[in-house]
Amino acid sequence: SARRREIEDKLKQEEETLSFIRDSLEKSDQLTKNMVSILSSFESRLMKLENSIIPVHKQTENLQRLQENVEKTLSCLDHVISYYHVASDTEKIIKEGPTGRLEEYLGSMAKIQKAVEYFQDNSPDSPELNKVKLLFERGKESLESEFRSLMTRHSKVVSPVLILDLISGDEDLEVQEDVALEHLPESVLQDVVRISLWLVEYGRNQDFMNVYYQIRSSQLDRSIKGLKEHFRKSSSSSGVPYSPAIPNKRKDTPTKKPIKRPGHKHDFRVKHLSEALNDKHGPLAGRD
Structure with a gap:
């Protein structure tokens, strides 16, 4: 009789433990279902966000590339336009001659020479080529005259x-x-x-x-x-x-x-x- 009561008590404890485990499993299943539902919803929203962001990202890349091309084009245009200003920028210095400012004069001659090379390579029919050529020849003659003058005077x-x-x-x-x-x-x-x-x-x-x-x-x-x-x-x-x-x-x-x-x-x-x-x-x- 005592043994029977002991077994019944143990059995009752095991049943209570089994019931607790069953309840815990049910709660865990419910939490899992809720988590799966949340993750599914998050994935769905993330896909929608990705579908809306990717086109914007591609458009931004295109705009950045266009901006870089525009900047490079403007830089090239400024470089080319500078050659068209060489004649007007250096004409006064070439006319005045190299006496007393040889460094500045040779710098102007270097600009004229680069302009001549540019127009010969890219626009040989340009009237600017004749202008810079005439300036170059005039500058060369002035340097030759300055050489003679220095040698004669000193x-x-x-x-x-x-x-x-x-x-x-x-x-x-x-x-x-x-x-x-x-x-x-x-x-x-x-x-x-x-x-x-x-x-x-x-x-x-x-x-x-x-x-x-x-x-x-x-x-x-x-x-x-x-x-x-x-x-x-x-x-x-x-x-x-x-x-x-x-x-x-x-x-x-x-x-x-x-x-x-x-x-x-x-x-x-x-x-x-x-x-x-x-x-x-x-x-x-x-x-x-």
Whole structure:
């Protein structure tokens, strides 16, 4: 009897547990159904949103691509239009010439050259091509004239006194400073070099080398004639052809200093420039 009551109590507990589990399963099934319903509704709404967003996204991409194309087109148009303004923008500078503003002048010539290349490649029948060509030729002529003017104005005859001071002297004389021979002022030399390089590279004209040769050889010839005249006068008066700038204080057996080579920096640049040209004009620098 006691055993039976114990079994009945256990059975009752098991039934209660089974009932609790059954209720929990039913609630879980209900929650699952509710969750499935919610997810289905969310999926449906998401599909509707996707169907409405995708066309908008595609349209936005198309608009962005169109905007980029428009910006590139405007940039190209601005670049092309700038070539049509080159003639009017640089005409005044070209007419006034490069004197005193060589840097700005060469910058304008670079713009004109680019405009010439553009019209030759893209619009050879354009009247703008003739305008920029005329400006380019006028600018080249102005640079050639400036080269001649610089060489003419700043190339000077070397006095016989300075020549003798440079090539001779006594070892026992205490000279405070070396005598320097300046062929051209440094600023002028820089301008001459820049103009020469431009004429060789862009002007495709080497006639300026003849100008350099004529002017410098003329000054050299006059310097030599002046030295010859100085020798003649010195020989007739004292018989000793030395520079009056050097005191007449000599030993019985004079020893001459090594011959100096003044203006070496200038001659090296001219030689370097002549070597960049053809062999026909290369030796001209050596004649100076």
